[in-house]
Amino acid sequence: MATKVIVNIPGEEAYDVRIGTGVLDALGARMRGVPSLEQAERVLVVTDENVAPLYRDRARESLAAAGFRVPDIVVPAGEDTKSVEVAGEIWEAMAHLSLGRDCAVVALGGGVVGDLAGFAASTYMRGVTLVQVPTTLLSMVDSSVGGKTGVNLTAGKNLVGTFKQPAYVCADTGTLSTLPEREWACGCAEVAKSAVIDSDEFFFWLVEAADALAAREEAVVSEAIARCVVFKADVVAEDKTESRGVRECLNYGHTLGHAVEALAGYGTFSHGAAVAEGMRFAARLAAALAGASLEFVAAQDDLLDALGLPALAWSAEPADLLAAMKRDKKARHGQVRFVLPRDVGSWELRDVDDAVILEHLEAWARSKEECS
Structure with a gap:
């Protein structure tokens, strides 16, 4: 059907x-x-x-x-x-x-x-x-x-x-x-992104359905796709050409994610794996700047883990990552913009100063060294 x-x-x-x-x-x-x-x-x-x-x-x-x-x-x-x-x-x-x-x-x-x-x-x-x-x-x-x-x-x-x-x-x-497992998990990252930005209802449905989605159960897969399409269609209807700031919520996780892809070399990590890493980073940045709770950060981490998207065992020089972010098409007037979730279904778009980004990138890089 x-x-x-x-x-x-x-x-x-x-x-x-x-x-x-x-x-x-x-x-x-x-x-x-x-x-x-x-x-x-x-x-x-x-x-x-x-x-x-x-x-x-x-x-x-x-x-x-x-x-x-x-x-x-x-x-x-x-x-x-x-x-x-x-x-x-x-x-x-x-x-x-x-x-x-x-x-x-x-x-x-x-x-x-x-x-x-x-x-x-x-x-x-x-x-x-x-x-x-x-x-x-x-x-x-x-x-x-x-x-x-x-x-x-x-x-x-x-x-x-x-x-x-x-x-x-x-x-x-x-x-x-x-579809190979790597590419399956890649798609799951975008499902998770949509759920975090959309609503409690979508997010908690996905938390319950994560194992079934990772196992590719047909009914769950179809529902996940339909939920994502409805979410994206509603966002695009409000901001067709990304000129009003609404559609930029779809870039959640992509600011660091695109920089990871560029510096690691395209194809080293799947797009979804890079976006998932970007979501982890943005959630922690949001906890410092936008009032996100540590419980939210942990819940998102757990969801990404359940979907086969563990934190990457990779890092790069913070200055190089920042330079890559500034080359991204989402940057404005030399400022890097982040989609920062305040909570599930609530987000803000913020220009973040270079010094603040570097501070958090350094902490991110240290966390990779400690896990290696």
């Missing part, structure tokens, strides 16, 4: 997110129900070398059965693929195929494919229809919904990008059966 969540963002066409085992087989039929795709003839599937052998044929068969012509592009797997150079190769391929504004791009894969294909779709001929078909837990609960697309630069992640809402999201939970 599939779950349907309707994402309704002011100024945009509402779109469905279908969640459940087997919904990939109805991809073509569901897309024909999208007004912008009723008369479309061609759909470009963009996927990567890991996902293509597993799910490309199923997606193509469903789309062909609905009357679409279906060329595809397979890109290398991994974060390095999310680049201006690869986006350019996709644009050139689309032009070579003589794809017009009436085509659609289907992003079949995880967050890298979703961000990259979404960026290509939003910029080719100034924008064609985008459909997201996430195949990882992380992309189902986060990146496939909300409209952010992007590519990385040498200077940092996602420094070039657009806002492009999909016309439809097809989250087939059956594809998660092939």
